[in-house]
Amino acid sequence: MALTYASYLKLDEILALQEPRSDGPEHDELLFIVIHQVYELWFKQILHEVDFLAAALRKGEGARAHHTLKRVLTILKVLVHQVDILETMTPLEFLSFRDRLESGSGFQSFQFRETEFALGYKHAEALSRYPEGSAHRARLARRLEAPTLWDAFLHWLAQRGHALPAGTLDRDVTQAVTPHAALQDLLVRLYRSDTEARAVCERLVDLDEGLLEWRYRHVRMVERTIGARTGTGGSSGAAYLRGTLDQRLFPDLWEIRTRL
Numbered sequence: 001m002a003l004t005y006a007s008y009l010k011l012d013e014i015l016a017l018q019e020p021r022s023d024g025p026e027h028d029e030l031l032f033i034v035i036h037q038v039y040e041l042w043f044k045q046i047l048h049e050v051d052f053l054a055a056a057l058r059k060g061e062g063a064r065a066h067h068t069l070k071r072v073l074t075i076l077k078v079l080v081h082q083v084d085i086l087e088t089m090t091p092l093e094f095l096s097f098r099d100r101l102e103s104g105s106g107f108q109s110f111q112f113r114e115t116e117f118a119l120g121y122k123h124a125e126a127l128s129r130y131p132e133g134s135a136h137r138a139r140l141a142r143r144l145e146a147p148t149l150w151d152a153f154l155h156w157l158a159q160r161g162h163a164l165p166a167g168t169l170d171r172d173v174t175q176a177v178t179p180h181a182a183l184q185d186l187l188v189r190l191y192r193s194d195t196e197a198r199a200v201c202e203r204l205v206d207l208d209e210g211l212l213e214w215r216y217r218h219v220r221m222v223e224r225t226i227g228a229r230t231g232t233g234g235s236s237g238a239a240y241l242r243g244t245l246d247q248r249l250f251p252d253l254w255e256i257r258t259r260l
């Protein structure tokens, strides 16, 4: 059979995957499912691009890395904007089917955790939310062990002739990136001497800020939809999420601002 638009994109399969659980079903549950599925598809694309980006940096391909960073940033903007759509759902509309989510929550999005890990925010306790021996836990464990985008960026700087301080290139990649004073000294110098590296640094700050923007919009959406209720995933809800708003992926790039 000749290839068609529908067969190439597996549309029959994709369009059969939205299965509301509420009686009726409730009108708004379809939107809730669609938007989460769309987010997960974009998370998949972001992971694909971040892996490509890290590989480009390791190969010394600065221009390609910069271009890929811009694509990731554009996707992130879409992710932030999509919150607007879900905010058209009122608290009562959400409560009409919320019980049917049981303990399911974005908290358990393994691709979101993989994205955090790939970018540089490692937190091993996230693995405990996935059953031992499960494929999702294995995926996350692989990401935990792998170097992050920040590590690829540091290697790229070294390749460009910058003398990276001890303890940076060989840092324990299973840990979150922590501020490093000597590295900040180097970054301050680099901002004045290496235009291409400075541009990549600025895109990394955009990325960090972009993820924070998503976190901010998500927590405001949660507050307006469920108030101070606890989350279906078992956290304190908005209070827990507010605690993530200060999370920085690349702390050194923020620390140097006052010195530039």
Ligand code: HEM
Residues within 6 Å of the ligand: 035, 036, 039, 040, 086, 094, 105, 106, 107, 108, 109, 112, 218, 221, 222, 225, 226, 230, 231, 232, 233, 234, 235, 236, 237, 238, 240, 241, 244
């Ligand atoms: C009515 C809409 C939504 C509500 C009320 C809501 C509520 C919550 C709550 C309360 C949490 C905290 C964990 C918990 O105890 O469940 C959470 C976490 C999370 N949600 Fe949502 N959410 C909504 C929409 C979304 C959407 C569209 C996404 C897109 C994928 C999403 C992704 C996440 C992620 C990734 C986390 C983990 C954040 C972290 O731990 O830093 N949520 N959500």
